[in-house]
Amino acid sequence: MDPLWFVRTLALCACLWRTCTRGSASDCCEGDVLLLLDSSGSIPSYKFSLFLRFLSELLRPFRLGCGHVRVGLVQVGAEPRLEFGLDTHESQDDLQEALRSTQQLPGDADMKAALRLVQSLLRPQAPPMLLLWLTDGVEPGAVDGPMAALRGRGVTVLVISTGNRNYQLLRRVMGAVRLQVRDLSSSSVVLHWHPLRSYSLHYRPDMSNGSISTLNLPADTSWTELTHLTPDTTYTAWITADNNISHRTTPSVSFRTLPERFGPVAVMVLDCSPARLRVSWSPVEPEQVQEYSVEYGQIPSGPLHTLTRPSHQSSALLTGLHSDREYLITASALHSSGQQRAMSVRVCTSVG
Numbered sequence: 433m434d435p436l437w438f439v440r441t442l443a444l445c446a447c448l449w450r451t452c453t454r455g456s457a458s459d460c461c462e463g464d465v466l467l468l469l470d471s472s473g474s475i476p477s478y479k480f481s482l483f484l485r486f487l488s489e490l491l492r493p494f495r496l497g498c499g500h501v502r503v504g505l506v507q508v509g510a511e512p513r514l515e516f517g518l519d520t521h522e523s524q525d526d527l528q529e530a531l532r533s534t535q536q537l538p539g540d541a542d543m544k545a546a547l548r549l550v551q552s553l554l555r556p557q558a559p560p561m562l563l564l565w566l567t568d569g570v571e572p573g574a575v576d577g578p579m580a581a582l583r584g585r586g587v588t589v590l591v592i593s594t595g596n597r598n599y600q601l602l603r604r605v606m607g608a609v610r611l612q613v614r615d616l617s618s619s620s621v622v623l624h625w626h627p628l629r630s631y632s633l634h635y636r637p638d639m640s641n642g643s644i645s646t647l648n649l650p651a652d653t654s655w656t657e658l659t660h661l662t663p664d665t666t667y668t669a670w671i672t673a674d675n676n677i678s679h680r681t682t683p684s685v686s687f688r689t690l691p692e693r694f695g696p697v698a699v700m701v702l703d704c705s706p707a708r709l710r711v712s713w714s715p716v717e718p719e720q721v722q723e724y725s726v727e728y729g730q731i732p733s734g735p736l737h738t739l740t741r742p743s744h745q746s747s748a749l750l751t752g753l754h755s756d757r758e759y760l761i762t763a764s765a766l767h768s769s770g771q772q773r774a775m776s777v778r779v780c781t782s783v784g
Contacts, residue, residue, distance in 0.1 A: 463560045464518055465491070466550060467505040469534075470567035472541035479594060480536045483566050486592075488531050497522035504553065505530070508567075510539025512546035518553070541567075547578040554585055561587045568594050618663035618690040618720075624655040625671065635669035637662060638686070664691040699763050699777040702747075706755030706782050713763040713775065715746040721765045728761040730754070731778065756783045 469483060494501040502518040515534055521527040550563065563582060579589055615622040623633070633647045635658060647656060661667065670684035702710045711726060721743040728750050729736040739748050753759065757780065764774040 463562065464502045464504070465562050465564060466518070466553065467503065468546060468550065468563055468565040469505060469507050469515075470541055470565070471507045471509045471537040472568075473539060474541075475536070475568050477536060479568070484531050484534060487566070488528055491527060492524060496524060496527060502559075503527060505534070506546055506549055506553075507534070507537050508541045508543060508546040509537025510542055511537070512542055512549050513537065514549060514553075543575050544578065547575065547582070550582065551578070554582075554587070563587050563589045565589065565591045566593075567591065613685055613687045615657075616687060616690060619661050620657060620659045621661065621667075621687055621689065622655060622657045623669055623685070632672045633669065634672070635667055638666040638668055661689050663689050665689050699761065699775045701761070701777060701779045704779065704782055707753050708749065708751045709753065709779065709781065710747060710749050711761050711763065711777075712747040721767060723766050724748075725764045725766055726750070726761065727764070728759050731758045731760050753781050755781050757781050 467487060469487075471480065475483075491501075491503060496503065503521065504518040505515040507513050507515055516530050521530060554561070583589060612624045613621060614624055633649055633656060634644055636642045636644045645658075649656060658667075658669070666686060666688045668684055668686045698714045700712045702712055711728075713724070723743055724741040724745065726739040726741065726748045727736060737750070737752070739750070741748055750759075750761070758778060759781070760776060760778055762774050762776040764772055766772055
Protein backbone atom coordinates (compact mmCIF):
# COMPACT_ATOMS: atom_id res chain seq x y z
CA MET A 433 0.00 0.00 0.00
CA ASP A 434 1.39 3.36 -0.99
CA PRO A 435 2.16 5.28 2.26
CA LEU A 436 1.23 8.54 0.54
CA TRP A 437 -2.36 7.32 0.47
CA PHE A 438 -2.22 7.02 4.23
CA VAL A 439 -1.09 10.62 4.67
CA ARG A 440 -3.70 12.00 2.30
CA THR A 441 -6.50 9.94 3.79
CA LEU A 442 -5.62 10.91 7.33
CA ALA A 443 -5.57 14.60 6.36
CA LEU A 444 -8.99 14.31 4.76
CA CYS A 445 -10.36 12.52 7.82
CA ALA A 446 -9.11 15.36 10.00
CA CYS A 447 -11.04 17.88 7.88
CA LEU A 448 -14.32 16.21 8.88
CA TRP A 449 -13.99 16.53 12.60
CA ARG A 450 -13.75 19.53 14.88
CA THR A 451 -10.56 19.79 16.92
CA CYS A 452 -10.38 21.02 20.53
CA THR A 453 -8.15 23.87 21.58
CA ARG A 454 -6.46 21.66 24.21
CA GLY A 455 -4.94 18.20 24.00
CA SER A 456 -4.07 16.09 20.99
CA ALA A 457 -6.30 15.81 17.92
CA SER A 458 -6.82 12.10 18.57
CA ASP A 459 -8.30 12.89 22.00
CA CYS A 460 -10.97 15.29 20.84
CA CYS A 461 -12.22 14.35 17.41
CA GLU A 462 -15.88 13.69 16.78
CA GLY A 463 -17.29 11.90 13.78
CA ASP A 464 -18.35 8.60 12.24
CA VAL A 465 -16.18 6.58 9.87
CA LEU A 466 -18.01 3.88 7.94
CA LEU A 467 -15.66 1.55 6.07
CA LEU A 468 -16.98 0.08 2.82
CA LEU A 469 -14.63 -2.81 2.04
CA ASP A 470 -14.76 -4.43 -1.41
CA SER A 471 -14.60 -8.18 -0.80
CA SER A 472 -15.39 -9.42 -4.31
CA GLY A 473 -13.73 -12.36 -6.03
CA SER A 474 -11.66 -10.01 -8.21
CA ILE A 475 -9.57 -9.05 -5.17
CA PRO A 476 -6.72 -11.50 -4.38
CA SER A 477 -6.43 -12.58 -0.76
CA TYR A 478 -3.08 -10.82 -0.33
CA LYS A 479 -4.62 -7.52 -1.49
CA PHE A 480 -7.55 -8.01 0.89
CA SER A 481 -5.03 -8.44 3.71
CA LEU A 482 -3.32 -5.21 2.63
CA PHE A 483 -6.68 -3.41 2.80
CA LEU A 484 -7.16 -4.59 6.39
CA ARG A 485 -3.61 -3.65 7.39
CA PHE A 486 -4.07 -0.22 5.84
CA LEU A 487 -7.29 0.31 7.83
CA SER A 488 -5.59 -0.84 11.01
CA GLU A 489 -2.81 1.74 10.64
CA LEU A 490 -5.18 4.47 9.49
CA LEU A 491 -7.50 4.17 12.49
CA ARG A 492 -4.91 3.45 15.19
CA PRO A 493 -4.25 7.13 16.19
CA PHE A 494 -7.88 7.89 17.01
CA ARG A 495 -9.70 7.60 20.31
CA LEU A 496 -12.91 5.61 19.92
CA GLY A 497 -16.37 5.81 21.44
CA CYS A 498 -19.25 8.26 21.80
CA GLY A 499 -17.99 11.85 21.65
CA HIS A 500 -14.89 10.75 19.75
CA VAL A 501 -14.63 8.56 16.63
CA ARG A 502 -17.05 5.73 15.91
CA VAL A 503 -16.08 3.14 13.30
CA GLY A 504 -18.25 0.65 11.42
CA LEU A 505 -17.42 -1.84 8.67
CA VAL A 506 -19.55 -3.07 5.77
CA GLN A 507 -18.17 -5.80 3.50
CA VAL A 508 -19.26 -5.77 -0.14
CA GLY A 509 -19.77 -9.28 -1.50
CA ALA A 510 -22.53 -11.20 -3.20
CA GLU A 511 -24.49 -10.65 0.02
CA PRO A 512 -23.14 -7.48 1.67
CA ARG A 513 -22.68 -7.78 5.42
CA LEU A 514 -22.34 -5.43 8.36
CA GLU A 515 -19.23 -6.77 10.10
CA PHE A 516 -19.62 -4.38 13.04
CA GLY A 517 -21.66 -1.26 13.67
CA LEU A 518 -20.66 2.23 14.71
CA ASP A 519 -21.38 1.58 18.38
CA THR A 520 -19.71 -1.84 18.57
CA HIS A 521 -16.09 -1.00 19.49
CA GLU A 522 -15.06 1.63 22.03
CA SER A 523 -11.38 0.67 22.37
CA GLN A 524 -8.53 0.29 19.94
CA ASP A 525 -7.83 -3.24 21.14
CA ASP A 526 -11.35 -4.38 20.26
CA LEU A 527 -11.29 -2.61 16.89
CA GLN A 528 -7.89 -4.01 15.92
CA GLU A 529 -8.95 -7.53 16.85
CA ALA A 530 -12.14 -7.15 14.79
CA LEU A 531 -10.11 -6.05 11.74
CA ARG A 532 -7.68 -8.95 12.12
CA SER A 533 -10.53 -11.46 12.31
CA THR A 534 -12.44 -10.12 9.27
CA GLN A 535 -12.81 -12.85 6.63
CA GLN A 536 -13.19 -12.10 2.92
CA LEU A 537 -16.64 -12.77 1.46
CA PRO A 538 -17.10 -14.94 -1.64
CA GLY A 539 -18.81 -14.01 -4.91
CA ASP A 540 -19.18 -10.81 -6.91
CA ALA A 541 -19.66 -7.43 -5.28
CA ASP A 542 -23.28 -6.21 -5.05
CA MET A 543 -22.64 -2.48 -4.56
CA LYS A 544 -26.30 -1.45 -4.82
CA ALA A 545 -27.24 -3.75 -1.95
CA ALA A 546 -24.22 -2.54 0.03
CA LEU A 547 -25.23 1.12 -0.40
CA ARG A 548 -28.80 0.31 0.70
CA LEU A 549 -27.27 -1.19 3.82
CA VAL A 550 -25.19 1.96 4.34
CA GLN A 551 -28.27 4.17 3.99
CA SER A 552 -30.08 2.13 6.63
CA LEU A 553 -27.29 2.95 9.10
CA LEU A 554 -27.69 6.73 8.80
CA ARG A 555 -29.43 8.43 11.71
CA PRO A 556 -30.79 11.99 12.13
CA GLN A 557 -28.76 14.37 14.31
CA ALA A 558 -25.71 12.12 13.93
CA PRO A 559 -22.11 13.48 13.85
CA PRO A 560 -20.44 14.06 10.45
CA MET A 561 -19.84 10.81 8.57
CA LEU A 562 -16.99 9.79 6.30
CA LEU A 563 -17.70 6.84 3.99
CA LEU A 564 -14.31 5.33 3.13
CA TRP A 565 -14.67 2.93 0.19
CA LEU A 566 -11.75 0.59 -0.53
CA THR A 567 -12.02 -1.13 -3.91
CA ASP A 568 -10.08 -2.52 -6.84
CA GLY A 569 -12.26 -0.42 -9.15
CA VAL A 570 -13.62 -3.41 -11.11
CA GLU A 571 -17.16 -2.87 -12.41
CA PRO A 572 -18.85 -1.30 -9.37
CA GLY A 573 -22.08 -0.85 -11.32
CA ALA A 574 -24.43 2.13 -11.43
CA VAL A 575 -23.50 3.73 -8.12
CA ASP A 576 -23.68 7.41 -9.09
CA GLY A 577 -27.28 7.82 -7.92
CA PRO A 578 -26.96 6.05 -4.54
CA MET A 579 -23.69 7.83 -3.79
CA ALA A 580 -25.25 11.20 -4.68
CA ALA A 581 -28.11 10.41 -2.28
CA LEU A 582 -25.59 9.74 0.50
CA ARG A 583 -23.78 13.01 -0.20
CA GLY A 584 -27.14 14.77 -0.13
CA ARG A 585 -27.55 13.54 3.47
CA GLY A 586 -24.22 15.08 4.47
CA VAL A 587 -21.98 12.03 4.00
CA THR A 588 -18.45 12.73 2.72
CA VAL A 589 -17.35 10.00 0.30
CA LEU A 590 -13.70 9.06 -0.11
CA VAL A 591 -12.62 6.33 -2.55
CA ILE A 592 -9.32 4.43 -2.43
CA SER A 593 -8.82 2.22 -5.48
CA THR A 594 -5.93 -0.16 -6.12
CA GLY A 595 -6.72 -0.31 -9.85
CA ASN A 596 -6.98 2.23 -12.64
CA ARG A 597 -10.35 1.14 -13.99
CA ASN A 598 -13.45 3.36 -13.93
CA TYR A 599 -11.38 6.36 -12.86
CA GLN A 600 -13.96 8.91 -14.02
CA LEU A 601 -16.76 7.04 -12.23
CA LEU A 602 -14.82 7.03 -8.96
CA ARG A 603 -14.13 10.76 -9.30
CA ARG A 604 -17.85 11.42 -9.76
CA VAL A 605 -18.64 9.29 -6.72
CA MET A 606 -16.42 11.43 -4.50
CA GLY A 607 -18.20 14.65 -5.52
CA ALA A 608 -15.75 16.73 -3.52
CA VAL A 609 -16.95 20.21 -4.42
CA ARG A 610 -20.70 20.22 -3.76
CA LEU A 611 -21.80 23.85 -3.40
CA GLN A 612 -23.93 25.11 -0.51
CA VAL A 613 -25.61 28.53 -0.22
CA ARG A 614 -25.35 30.38 3.11
CA ASP A 615 -25.83 33.95 4.37
CA LEU A 616 -27.95 35.13 1.44
CA SER A 617 -28.84 38.84 1.25
CA SER A 618 -30.08 41.21 -1.42
CA SER A 619 -26.57 41.96 -2.69
CA SER A 620 -24.31 39.10 -1.54
CA VAL A 621 -24.08 35.38 -0.87
CA VAL A 622 -21.58 33.05 0.83
CA LEU A 623 -20.88 29.75 -0.97
CA HIS A 624 -19.34 26.74 0.82
CA TRP A 625 -17.86 23.49 -0.50
CA HIS A 626 -15.45 20.73 0.51
CA PRO A 627 -11.87 21.68 -0.44
CA LEU A 628 -9.91 19.54 -2.87
CA ARG A 629 -7.22 21.31 -4.92
CA SER A 630 -7.41 24.72 -6.58
CA TYR A 631 -10.54 26.10 -8.18
CA SER A 632 -12.08 28.54 -10.53
CA LEU A 633 -15.51 29.68 -9.38
CA HIS A 634 -17.88 31.07 -12.00
CA TYR A 635 -21.23 32.81 -11.54
CA ARG A 636 -23.70 34.72 -13.66
CA PRO A 637 -27.24 36.12 -13.42
CA ASP A 638 -29.86 34.02 -15.19
CA MET A 639 -30.71 36.57 -17.87
CA SER A 640 -30.04 36.78 -21.59
CA ASN A 641 -27.35 39.49 -21.28
CA GLY A 642 -25.80 38.30 -18.03
CA SER A 643 -22.01 38.02 -18.21
CA ILE A 644 -19.94 35.35 -16.46
CA SER A 645 -17.73 36.43 -13.55
CA THR A 646 -14.80 34.21 -12.50
CA LEU A 647 -12.81 33.95 -9.26
CA ASN A 648 -9.55 31.98 -9.14
CA LEU A 649 -9.28 30.42 -5.68
CA PRO A 650 -6.23 28.85 -4.02
CA ALA A 651 -5.96 25.26 -2.82
CA ASP A 652 -7.85 24.22 0.35
CA THR A 653 -10.35 27.08 -0.02
CA SER A 654 -13.75 25.97 1.25
CA TRP A 655 -15.87 29.12 0.91
CA THR A 656 -16.07 32.53 -0.71
CA GLU A 657 -18.40 35.52 -0.60
CA LEU A 658 -19.87 37.02 -3.77
CA THR A 659 -20.69 40.71 -3.39
CA HIS A 660 -22.23 43.53 -5.42
CA LEU A 661 -24.97 41.22 -6.70
CA THR A 662 -28.25 42.55 -8.08
CA PRO A 663 -31.19 42.32 -5.65
CA ASP A 664 -34.11 39.99 -6.40
CA THR A 665 -32.16 38.18 -9.14
CA THR A 666 -31.53 34.49 -9.79
CA TYR A 667 -27.87 33.48 -10.14
CA THR A 668 -26.13 30.24 -11.07
CA ALA A 669 -22.67 29.42 -9.69
CA TRP A 670 -20.38 26.52 -10.54
CA ILE A 671 -16.82 25.43 -9.85
CA THR A 672 -14.20 23.88 -12.08
CA ALA A 673 -11.37 22.07 -10.31
CA ASP A 674 -7.91 22.58 -11.75
CA ASN A 675 -6.16 19.24 -12.16
CA ASN A 676 -3.96 17.27 -14.51
CA ILE A 677 -6.97 15.97 -16.38
CA SER A 678 -9.32 18.30 -18.21
CA HIS A 679 -11.43 20.91 -16.43
CA ARG A 680 -14.59 19.18 -15.27
CA THR A 681 -17.67 21.20 -14.41
CA THR A 682 -18.83 20.17 -10.94
CA PRO A 683 -22.43 20.30 -9.67
CA SER A 684 -23.74 23.85 -9.76
CA VAL A 685 -26.10 25.73 -7.47
CA SER A 686 -28.77 28.33 -8.18
CA PHE A 687 -29.98 30.98 -5.74
CA ARG A 688 -32.07 34.15 -5.80
CA THR A 689 -30.90 37.25 -3.96
CA LEU A 690 -33.35 38.85 -1.56
CA PRO A 691 -35.36 41.90 -2.63
CA GLU A 692 -33.73 45.16 -1.61
CA ARG A 693 -35.33 46.85 1.36
CA PHE A 694 -35.36 50.61 0.92
CA GLY A 695 -37.10 51.42 4.17
CA PRO A 696 -38.72 50.16 7.38
CA VAL A 697 -41.47 47.58 6.98
CA ALA A 698 -42.90 48.16 10.47
CA VAL A 699 -43.04 51.07 12.93
CA MET A 700 -43.77 50.45 16.63
CA VAL A 701 -44.55 52.84 19.48
CA LEU A 702 -43.03 52.18 22.92
CA ASP A 703 -43.17 53.91 26.33
CA CYS A 704 -46.09 56.20 25.51
CA SER A 705 -46.84 58.98 28.04
CA PRO A 706 -48.76 62.31 27.90
CA ALA A 707 -45.76 64.37 26.73
CA ARG A 708 -43.34 61.87 25.14
CA LEU A 709 -43.06 58.51 23.47
CA ARG A 710 -40.42 56.30 21.91
CA VAL A 711 -40.82 55.06 18.36
CA SER A 712 -38.93 52.08 16.92
CA TRP A 713 -38.78 50.67 13.41
CA SER A 714 -37.47 47.53 11.68
CA PRO A 715 -33.94 48.41 10.56
CA VAL A 716 -32.59 48.13 7.03
CA GLU A 717 -29.08 46.74 6.41
CA PRO A 718 -26.77 49.58 7.65
CA GLU A 719 -24.59 49.56 4.54
CA GLN A 720 -27.66 50.36 2.41
CA VAL A 721 -28.86 53.40 4.42
CA GLN A 722 -27.32 56.85 4.78
CA GLU A 723 -29.56 57.91 7.67
CA TYR A 724 -33.11 57.69 9.03
CA SER A 725 -35.57 60.57 9.27
CA VAL A 726 -38.50 60.66 11.72
CA GLU A 727 -41.30 63.19 11.14
CA TYR A 728 -44.22 63.64 13.55
CA GLY A 729 -47.09 66.09 13.85
CA GLN A 730 -50.46 66.40 15.51
CA ILE A 731 -53.60 65.36 13.57
CA PRO A 732 -55.50 67.02 11.96
CA SER A 733 -53.17 70.04 12.07
CA GLY A 734 -50.10 71.03 13.99
CA PRO A 735 -46.43 71.86 13.57
CA LEU A 736 -44.26 69.20 11.89
CA HIS A 737 -41.17 68.08 13.79
CA THR A 738 -38.21 66.22 12.25
CA LEU A 739 -35.47 64.11 13.79
CA THR A 740 -32.56 62.31 12.07
CA ARG A 741 -30.79 59.18 13.24
CA PRO A 742 -27.65 57.42 11.91
CA SER A 743 -27.99 54.18 9.95
CA HIS A 744 -27.08 51.95 12.90
CA GLN A 745 -29.93 53.24 15.10
CA SER A 746 -33.55 52.14 14.81
CA SER A 747 -35.40 54.15 17.47
CA ALA A 748 -36.02 57.76 18.52
CA LEU A 749 -37.51 59.58 21.53
CA LEU A 750 -40.21 62.12 20.59
CA THR A 751 -40.75 64.92 23.13
CA GLY A 752 -42.84 68.09 23.47
CA LEU A 753 -46.12 66.26 22.84
CA HIS A 754 -49.56 67.11 24.23
CA SER A 755 -51.65 64.71 26.27
CA ASP A 756 -54.69 62.98 24.78
CA ARG A 757 -53.82 63.94 21.21
CA GLU A 758 -53.45 61.92 18.01
CA TYR A 759 -50.15 62.08 16.12
CA LEU A 760 -48.95 60.84 12.73
CA ILE A 761 -45.38 59.48 12.89
CA THR A 762 -43.38 58.66 9.73
CA ALA A 763 -40.01 56.86 9.67
CA SER A 764 -38.00 57.10 6.42
CA ALA A 765 -34.78 55.52 5.22
CA LEU A 766 -32.61 57.85 3.17
CA HIS A 767 -30.18 56.25 0.70
CA SER A 768 -27.07 57.79 -0.81
CA SER A 769 -28.62 57.07 -4.23
CA GLY A 770 -31.46 59.44 -3.39
CA GLN A 771 -34.04 56.69 -3.03
CA GLN A 772 -36.34 56.91 -0.03
CA ARG A 773 -38.97 54.59 1.48
CA ALA A 774 -41.20 55.46 4.45
CA MET A 775 -43.63 53.79 6.85
CA SER A 776 -46.18 55.65 9.01
CA VAL A 777 -48.19 54.95 12.17
CA ARG A 778 -50.92 56.85 14.05
CA VAL A 779 -50.86 56.97 17.86
CA CYS A 780 -52.67 58.74 20.69
CA THR A 781 -50.78 60.08 23.73
CA SER A 782 -52.15 59.12 27.13
CA VAL A 783 -54.31 61.42 29.28
CA GLY A 784 -52.31 63.63 31.62
